[in-house]
Amino acid sequence: MTILEETEADFDGIDRVNREAFGGDGEASLVRKLRENDHLILSLVAKTDSGEIVGHIAYSPLSGHDSGAGLAPLSVLPGFQKSGIGTQLVRASLPILREHGIGFVVVLGEPEYYSRFGFERADERGLQNEYGAGPAFRVLELRPDGLEGVAGLIRYAPEFGEL
Numbered sequence: 756m757t758i759l760e761e762t763e764a765d766f767d768g769i770d771r772v773n774r775e776a777f778g779g780d781g782e783a784s785l786v787r788k789l790r791e792n793d794h795l796i797l798s799l800v801a802k803t804d805s806g807e808i809v810g811h812i813a814y815s816p817l818s819g820h821d822s823g824a825g826l827a828p829l830s831v832l833p834g835f836q837k838s839g840i841g842t843q844l845v846r847a848s849l850p851i852l853r854e855h856g857i858g859f860v861v862v863l864g865e866p867e868y869y870s871r872f873g874f875e876r877a878d879e880r881g882l883q884n885e886y887g888a889g890p891a892f893r894v895l896e897l898r899p900d901g902l903e904g905v906a907g908l909i910r911y912a913p914e915f916g917e918l
């Protein structure tokens with residue numbers, strides 16, 4: 756398994772992973788729109804040795820918080836789930852985000868899954884979300900001062916409003 760930044764040749768494979776993982780076109784369409792609007796901070800694919808794209812992770816900017824990024828979507832083809840690919844995608848992405856100067860990442864997701872990477876409850880760090888999510892809204896500080904001066908409502912990129 757290789758983890759790589761997306762290239763144009765990967766776009767169809769990314770579409771497929773998102774459609775099959777989520778069972779619909781919503782997330783695939785979201786990724787296309789983020790890409791079209793230059794709102795993808797980072798998009799990584801997991802490729803098998805034969806070149807099949809079996810996993811994908813995307814990060815987009817947060818409205819009003821230049822130093823933050825929203826993790827979404829994260830997807831692995833159903834036949835490849837629970838074999839560590841999602842974990843590899845998250846772990847590979849974090850140092851790249853740090854290099855991009857990102858100070859914190861938020862995610863709406865399964866608390867148990869994301870806590871393994873150090874994500875904490877965002878409300879306990881003074882952050883709210885637009886979706887009324889409680890413990891599922893998580894945050895990870897990527898550097899010691901990553902959340903300095905960051906408080907209140909965190910908004911994802913506008914494309915999420917169309918999901």
Ligand SMILES: CC(C)(COP(=O)(O)OP(=O)(O)OC[C@H]1O[C@@H](n2cnc3c(N)ncnc32)[C@H](O)[C@@H]1OP(=O)(O)O)[C@@H](O)C(=O)NCCC(=O)NCCS
Pocket residue numbers: 776777828829830831832835836837838839840841842843863864865867868
């Ligand atoms: C969620 C998802 C990305 C995880 O990727 P994955 O490659 O299957 O996950 P991993 O193999 O890295 O998972 C490792 C661990 O997480 C657990 N896990 C996987 N999905 C989980 C979930 N939804 N909730 C809780 N735990 C989960 C696995 O059981 C495994 O546990 P273990 O290490 O204790 O055995 C993948 O299952 C998926 O695409 N799901 C459908 C789309 C989705 O819901 N995406 C998440 C949006 S935030």
